[in-house]
Amino acid sequence: VIPFAHRHRHRPTGTRDRGTDLPVIALVGRPNVGKSTVLARATGRFAETMNAPGSTVIAEHRLVHANGRTARLVDLPGTPSLHGSPAGEPFWGTLLRERPDAILVVVDAGDLVRHLPLVLAARDLGLPVVVAANLADEARRHGVHLDTGRLSQLLVAPVVETVARDPDDSGVRAAIALVVDLAHRRRAVREGTAPPTATAPASIYGTLELEIARTADRLRTERSLGAASVDAPYAALITDGLVSARGAATVAIGATDRADRLGIARAAVAERWAALAAPRDRSVGPRPLADRLARLATAPLPGLPVFALVTAGSLLAMIVVGGALSAVLTDAWTRFASPVIGAAVTALVPNAAIAEGLLWGLDGGLLAMLAVGIPYVLTFYLVLAALEDSGYLTSAAVLTDRMFNAVGLPGRAAIPILAATGCNVPAIYGTRILATRRERVLASFLIALTPCSAASAVVIAAIAPAAGVGAALGAFGLVALVAIAAGVGANRMVPGRQPPLVVELAPLRLPVPRAVAAKAWARFRTFAVMAAPVMVIGSMLLGWLWHLGLVRPAGALLEPVAELLGLPALAVVALGFGFLRKELALQLLVALAVVELGAGAADLGSFMTPGQLVVFAVVTAFSIPCVATIAAMAGELGGRTTALIAAGTIGIAVGVGAVLARLLGIA
Amino acid sequence: VRSVPLAPLRLSALETGAAGVVVAIHDEDRVALADAGLREGSRVTVERRLPAGGPVLVELGAVRIALARVVAGRTLVVPVGPDAAGAPAPSAAAESPPIVRKVP
Numbered sequence: 001v002i003p004f005a006h007r008h009r010h011r012p013t014g015t016r017d018r019g020t021d022l023p024v025i026a027l028v029g030r031p032n033v034g035k036s037t038v039l040a041r042a043t044g045r046f047a048e049t050m051n052a053p054g055s056t057v058i059a060e061h062r063l064v065h066a067n068g069r070t071a072r073l074v075d076l077p078g079t080p081s082l083h084g085s086p087a088g089e090p091f092w093g094t095l096l097r098e099r100p101d102a103i104l105v106v107v108d109a110g111d112l113v114r115h116l117p118l119v120l121a122a123r124d125l126g127l128p129v130v131v132a133a134n135l136a137d138e139a140r141r142h143g144v145h146l147d148t149g150r151l152s153q154l155l156v157a158p159v160v161e162t163v164a165r166d167p168d169d170s171g172v173r174a175a176i177a178l179v180v181d182l183a184h185r186r187r188a189v190r191e192g193t194a195p196p197t198a199t200a201p202a203s204i205y206g207t208l209e210l211e212i213a214r215t216a217d218r219l220r221t222e223r224s225l226g227a228a229s230v231d232a233p234y235a236a237l238i239t240d241g242l243v244s245a246r247g248a249a250t251v252a253i254g255a256t257d258r259a260d261r262l263g264i265a266r267a268a269v270a271e272r273w274a275a276l277a278a279p280r281d282r283s284v285g286p287r288p289l290a291d292r293l294a295r296l297a298t299a300p301l302p303g304l305p306v307f308a309l310v311t312a313g314s315l316l317a318m319i320v321v322g323g324a325l326s327a328v329l330t331d332a333w334t335r336f337a338s339p340v341i342g343a344a345v346t347a348l349v350p351n352a353a354i355a356e357g358l359l360w361g362l363d364g365g366l367l368a369m370l371a372v373g374i375p376y377v378l379t380f381y382l383v384l385a386a387l388e389d390s391g392y393l394t395s396a397a398v399l400t401d402r403m404f405n406a407v408g409l410p411g412r413a414a415i416p417i418l419a420a421t422g423c424n425v426p427a428i429y430g431t432r433i434l435a436t437r438r439e440r441v442l443a444s445f446l447i448a449l450t451p452c453s454a455a456s457a458v459v460i461a462a463i464a465p466a467a468g469v470g471a472a473l474g475a476f477g478l479v480a481l482v483a484i485a486a487g488v489g490a491n492r493m494v495p496g497r498q499p500p501l502v503v504e505l506a507p508l509r510l511p512v513p514r515a516v517a518a519k520a521w522a523r524f525r526t527f528a529v530m531a532a533p534v535m536v537i538g539s540m541l542l543g544w545l546w547h548l549g550l551v552r553p554a555g556a557l558l559e560p561v562a563e564l565l566g567l568p569a570l571a572v573v574a575l576g577f578g579f580l581r582k583e584l585a586l587q588l589l590v591a592l593a594v595v596e597l598g599a600g601a602a603d604l605g606s607f608m609t610p611g612q613l614v615v616f617a618v619v620t621a622f623s624i625p626c627v628a629t630i631a632a633m634a635g636e637l638g639g640r641t642t643a644l645i646a647a648g649t650i651g652i653a654v655g656v657g658a659v660l661a662r663l664l665g666i667a
Numbered sequence: 668v669r670s671v672p673l674a675p676l677r678l679s680a681l682e683t684g685a686a687g688v689v690v691a692i693h694d695e696d697r698v699a700l701a702d703a704g705l706r707e708g709s710r711v712t713v714e715r716r717l718p719a720g721g722p723v724l725v726e727l728g729a730v731r732i733a734l735a736r737v738v739a740g741r742t743l744v745v746p747v748g749p750d751a752a753g754a755p756a757p758s759a760a761a762e763s764p765p766i767v768r769k770v771p
Binding site for chain 2: 080081084110111113114142144260263264267268280294295298299300394398399401402499500501502503504505
């Protein structure tokens with residue numbers, strides 16, 4: 001049992017709208033039921049709750065209005081049950097911390113058997129509940145005809161059919177109006193301005209009802225005695241007026257009963273009521289096309305070729321669209337923004353050192369954001385959102401599960417890892433689709449070892465002219481082999497084990513372009529807010545180091561590493577600058593060579609041997625992740641894990657580089 | 668007339684296209700399977716077994732669930748005919764709609 005911190009009234013993270021004294025409506029539902037779409041339809045803006053274990057729960061707060069009244073709608077992470085842990089703690093704790101006055105439960109109208117238990121659990125808390133039976137259009141296509149009146153009667157709660165994806169659907173508005181009204185009534189009762197007229201739930205759990213009643217009595221006594229015991233967290237729920245005594249009892253039983261008798265009882269009720277209120281017409285003709293496609297997507301043939309096409313297409317979109325956008329934005333920036341910023345900084349800042357640092361930050365740093373952030377990250381988010389909304393990701397995950405098991409990952413890790421070949425930063429955020437922190441750590445490690453498009457450009461540009469295309473491809477092959485070996489090793493070293501796959505296959509749907517764009521933009525905004533300051537400040541610091549002439553002493557310090565890798569010291573300094581941006585490593589190598597050896601050194605072939613260029617490129621591909629990746633990783637996994645991963649990649653880079661240097665006879 | 672064996676089988680051993688009622692779930696898998704909606708008493712149909720020890724895909728009502736081979740290997744089912752209903756789950760006690768009453 002994770003104690004419910006009832007005294008800890010935290011300020012909800014992710015709050016967008018004020019109105020802290022307004023009645024609160026909790027928005028809950030199983031994952032992938034369209035909860036975020038309901039929120040977007042209800043408030044006119046897309047939001048995403050984070051469903052990643054080990055990360056902060058972001059509960060999105062929005063104001064909703066109906067019939068001249070306002071309430072605060074809190075979108076919570078998707079959960080299969082109140083005792084599930086979608087974000088590292090039991091969901092009931094996350095839910096009740098928001099002190100809801102009413103609950104809006106979103107269910108799949110075509111799959112009530114699995115969705116009703118959550119409704120029953122919410123209802124058992126003693127809070128007013130409204131049910132939004134979403135995806136009603138799909139349910140009808142599958143021959144499921146929901147009788148909302150019958151279900152309302154059974155649940156003793158309003159049930160409204162919704163098709164949240166459809167902009168013309170009025171169901172969401174109706175559900176919001178009902179739940180706002182109930183939340184206001186409940187708040188009035190709570191504040192003592194209205195008499196309690198709650199509807200008591202009937203006995204539906206057979207013999208378990210007696211245990212629920214006994215537990216409720218025990219918790220009431222506990223509350224009055226104020227005793228500290230294992231029951232204390234549940235008794236506190238009554239003390240705080242969050243739930244009824246029966247509600248606290250169901251939470252306590254659900255949390256402590258290993259046999260999950262309450263869960264089984266709810267499932268049995270759900271099965272019975274679903275059959276009564278939403279019978280399936282078995283005379284419906286052939287399966288809908290989407291169902292047939294979904295089955296084909298998980299068959300090895302044509303599933304695996306389709307998977308290869310989808311991943312190649314996603315990658316190509318990132319490289320082509322991202323590359324084109326990057327070129328356009330970089331060109332526009334250097335033509336129009338750079339001269340203005342340069343002139344402004346030179347005019348306003350008389351001190352040359354400070355001016356240079358500012359220029360590195362404001363010009364170079366923001367340019368880096370434009371060259372990487374918008375083109376690659378935004379493109380990736382668009383592709384990822386479209387894949388997510390299509391429901392294809394789970395099919396891909398199932399197909400590739402066995403392949404990724406070797407490195408301790410489930411099949412769905414294929415998506416972020418392949419995305420890393422475009423840019424590591426969105427790939428790190430993409431690991432949120434993984435179920436456990438261990439999986440996210442292992443995937444992030446592999447992502448850090450995956451050459452992004454910038455690092456790949458360094459590999460090609462450094463090796464191909466001097467040693468040929470074959471050598472460049474060989475370098476990529478070596479990088480892939482080492483990354484797989486490192487992944488296998490990390491799987492053995494990182495404590496814990498991979499939970500076996502149990503995943504619900506999402507049905508295939510046509511993504512709604514507006515929803516995809518809104519989701520991608522919401523994610524990109526989060527990335528930009530986090531990464532932009534890091535890029536600007538990091539660039540400034542490097543600019544000052546450069547201006548103060550500290551780069552050359554750094555080269556002297558790195559002499560032992562240079563010897564180990566068989567590289568000139570300047571090349572190792574350039575590698576260090578790859579920390580800011582991978583492509584900087586090569587650009588700076590050329591610049592440093594020209595400064596040191598004259599214009600002729602711009603041709604790297606005259607400055608380094610083909611073997612040295614191969615080592616330089618391979619080490620660049622592996623070495624420390626760039627600053628934007630580090631920042632993203634630190635935000636997702638914490639500083640310590642990020643430091644360990646960075647140290648691991650440096651170790652692998654130097655180790656592989658040293659071995660390669662000896663094999664090539666340059667050290 | 669088709670004979671129906673009553674002895675439980677591993678879910679992973681159930682033939683593709685065959686249906687079965689889940690009669691035993693390993694403790695380690697109980698939470699994950701319950702979250703997916705699969706409990707003792709659930710009726711499942713095997714859709715496909717992916718090669719090379721890959722997951723087993725099953726249909727559970729309107730949804731499809733993929734189970735790692737190890738999970739399917741320690742979940743026991745009793746095969747049933749294609750039209751048989753699921754076995755009643757323990758504690759099933761919802762035979763009639765609830766009676767609503769107002770409390771002061």
